[in-house]
Amino acid sequence: MEILIILKNIILPIFVIMGIGFVLEKKFALNVQTLAKMNIYFFVPGFIFVKLYSTQISMQLFGSIFLFFILLVVLLYVLSIPVARYQHLDKKEKITFSNSVMFFNSGNYGVPVNDLVFKSDPVAMSVQVIMLTLQNIFLFSYGIFSLQSAEIGKLKALLGYFRMPVLYALLAGILCNVLDVPLPEFIWVPANYIAEGMISVALLTLGAQVANLRLTAGLSKVTYSLLLRLMGGPIIAFVIIKxxxxxxxxxxxxxxxxxxxTSVNSSVIAQEYDNHPALAAQIVLFSTLISSITVTLTIYFARLFL
Known part of the structure; x- marks a missing residue:
């Protein structure tokens, strides 16, 4: 059965490496913060630069993906508001709930899935890289604004994002590609080494992060988030695609x-700014586990109808 083949060949390998990260964290108490910073400041920028530099991406494609992304997150946000009100969440809970629906794990989960599904197809990976970049920009701008702006102001929160290398990797990759800038071997070779290490380190980090999540929040709030993120997301995306x-x-x-x-970073920023971190952590954990089923079904559905 094709669904079982997808589960075995695509989803299971991802959870194997995540499981190794989980066990290593439990046994050795890894410095997860350092691993996360290595991803954000080293592996992900290198990966984004290499993929955008080495793949031909038309501005029309980039524009289409950008518009798709904006419509998707806006519609998810709009849907999350009445659901949050129905649950009688307080103001801070509403922010954490909406973030859990809008921010999805495009990096250390989405990239490996894309790589396995499309056998390293450059066009498919370019789509994923653009989605990853947009998610990072969105998460570290609006995501932090929603939690932090009341304390330090929106301008300071915005300026903080410009210290993130992901944006500059995106711009450099696109510019060097469009301008056909030749890269010397002493730059291109290490850049590829960095890019090739991104997937395994990202999954290892994700497993270690999951090992540190603590469950204390109510399951009803989690359930609604999972329904919107894991089912509502693909349904809305399918309508937009059509x-x-x-x-x-x-x-x-x-x-x-x-x-x-749901992106692990949504839990990270909730923890950092003390905005119902237990709820955010529980959503990330159950979302990651249940996604083994829902992502498998989405892959099957994509192959069948698109």
Whole structure:
């Protein structure tokens, strides 16, 4: 059965490396903060630069993905508001709840899934890299604004994002690609080494992060978040894809990208700014576990209908 093949060949390998990270964290108490910083400041920027530099991406494709992303997160946010009100969440809980729905794990979960599904297809990976970059920009701008701006102000929160290397890796990759800038071997070779290490280190980090999550929040709030993130996300994405007339690899990659579980970083920023961190952590944990089923079904659905 194809669903079982997808589960075995695509989802299981991801959870194997995550499991290793989980065990290593429990046994050796890894410095997860250092691992996370290595991803954010070293592996992810290198990966983004290499993929955007080495793949031909038209501005039309970039524009389409950008518009798709904006529509997706806006609609998810709009849906999350009445659901949060229905649960009678307080103001701070509403922020954590909405963030858990809008921010999905495009990096250390989405990239490996894309790589396994599309066999390292450059077009599919370019779609995922753009989604990853947009998610990072969105998370470290609006995501932090929603939690931090009341304390330090929006301008200071915005300036803090410009210290993140992801934005500059994106710009450098696109500019060098468009301008056809030749890179010397002493730059290109180490850049590729960095990019190749991103997936394994990202999954290892994700496993270690999950090992540190603590469960104390109510399950009803978690359930609604999972329904919107793991089911609502792909459904909305499918409608947008059809409205845009997208098809083939690009359509499949976008649909699968929209099905990723809640971003671990949504829990990280909730913890850092003390905004119901227990709720955020529980959502991330259950979202990651249940995604093994929902992402498998989304991959099957994408292959069948797109």
């Amino acid at each position: 409205l845009f007339g997208m098809e083939g690899v690009i359509a499949q990659a976008l649909l699968i990208a929209s099905a990723m579980p």
